[in-house]
Amino acid sequence: MTPAIKLAKKQGINYQVHQYEHDPANTNFGLEAAEALGQDPQQVFKTLLFALNGDPKKLAVAVVPVVGMLDLKAAAKAAGGKKADMADPAIAEKTTGYIVGGISPLGQKKRLPTFLDQSAQQFDTICVSAGRRGLEIELAPADLLLLTGGQMAAVAKL
Numbered sequence: 001m002t003p004a005i006k007l008a009k010k011q012g013i014n015y016q017v018h019q020y021e022h023d024p025a026n027t028n029f030g031l032e033a034a035e036a037l038g039q040d041p042q043q044v045f046k047t048l049l050f051a052l053n054g055d056p057k058k059l060a061v062a063v064v065p066v067v068g069m070l071d072l073k074a075a076a077k078a079a080g081g082k083k084a085d086m087a088d089p090a091i092a093e094k095t096t097g098y099i100v101g102g103i104s105p106l107g108q109k110k111r112l113p114t115f116l117d118q119s120a121q122q123f124d125t126i127c128v129s130a131g132r133r134g135l136e137i138e139l140a141p142a143d144l145l146l147l148t149g150g151q152m153a154a155v156a157k158l
Contacts, residue, residue: 002131003097003107007147008139015139018127022101022134029101030066033127033136041067042158044127044136045120047103049092049112052081059087059095061114063105063128063144064156068117071157078115078153104131105148114150116141119158 001009008015020036022029030046037044045063048070052058060079062070076084089100097109105114105128120126120141128144130137145151 002104002135004104004129004131004137005107007107008137008143011147013139013143013147015137015143017130018136018138020134027101029129029133033129034066037127037136039127041065042119043123043125045117047105047129049087049096049103050075050079050084051087052076052079052084054083054085056088056091059092059112060084061105061108061112061148061150062117062155063114063120063150064117065119065158068119068156068158071155074153075115075155078151078155079113098129098131099133102129102132102135104129104137105144105150106137107131111149114148115153115155116145116150117156118152118154119156120144121152
């Protein structure tokens with residue numbers, strides 16, 4: 001059981017875990033998850049870390065649909081910064097305790113400011129990584145925000 005699942009269980013959140021066989025040759029982790037689970041790719045979200053104002057250690061989390069991209073300008077604004085860049089993968093892994101392609105917004109080693117794209121509001125539940133490649137957790141967007149202390153923001157380019 002990953003830290004993400006433990007957190008949801010401990011907090012008594014309604015959730016469902018989905019597992020699939022990850023193809024090591026596939027580096028498009030989010031779309032792979034959507035296809036393997038037969039889910040609408042707009043309802044499956046990826047977890048991206050970004051660095052604020054040129055400081056590689058000042059990180060925040062964006063949770064965006066796998067069919068979209070992170071809008072760095074919007075993410076910086078949501079996080080109260082002037083500019084944002086994608087986080088260095090090694091720093092992202094060290095900070096969250098998860099590996100790239102399996103980074104969950106839940107149960108990270110260090111709690112970071114988290115922004116869930118507002119497109120999640122159209123769904124009763126969304127899927128995000130449960131902390132490992134080939135493992136997704138499905139939960140209500142409001143529960144994701146509750147567990148991460150996050151907020152809704154327009155941070156994706158769809």
